[in-house]
Amino acid sequence: MDSPIDTQDTQTKPADSGNPFSSVPxxxxxxxxxxxxxxxxxxxxGKDAVLPLDKNVDDPVELYVGDRLIARGELEELEGDQKGQLAVRxxxxxxxxxGLA
Incomplete structure (x- = not known):
């Protein structure tokens, strides 16, 4: 799914505290x-087999909610107490x- 996405400021925005769905994961x-x-x-x-993917390590990853592309980002490793855990920037x-009411 290579649908283009409209980009906006990537900084975290405050949750809508008036919306009862804002705290639903x-x-x-x-x-x-x-x-x-x-x-x-x-x-x-079998065990230890390698299955090549159509992407390179440095290629962007895509984030989906259901079938809808919501963002793209880069994989990175967290530091400190969470060292070794993957994250997406x-x-x-x-x-x-x-399109939302």
Whole structure:
């Protein structure tokens, strides 16, 4: 899904405290790439097999809510007490207010 997204300021914006849904968690899926092996090759996969993706390590990742592309970003590793945990630094963010009532 290579749909363009409208970019806006990527800084965190304050939550709408008047909206009762503002504190409901939502799941975001981060897509790092796709693999398209032949079924015969897929059936041969086992432990320690390597499945190449269609992206490079430095390529942007895409963030989705359901099927809707909401942002793009770069993978990075957290520091300090959370060292080793992956995170995403947003580089493009869709204007999520469009089309919402």
């Amino acid at each position: 939502i799941e975001i899926t981060i897509s790092v790439g796709k693999a398209r092996p032949l079924i015969r090759d897929l059936l041969k996969l 947003l580089t493009e963010v869709a204007n999520l207010q469009d």
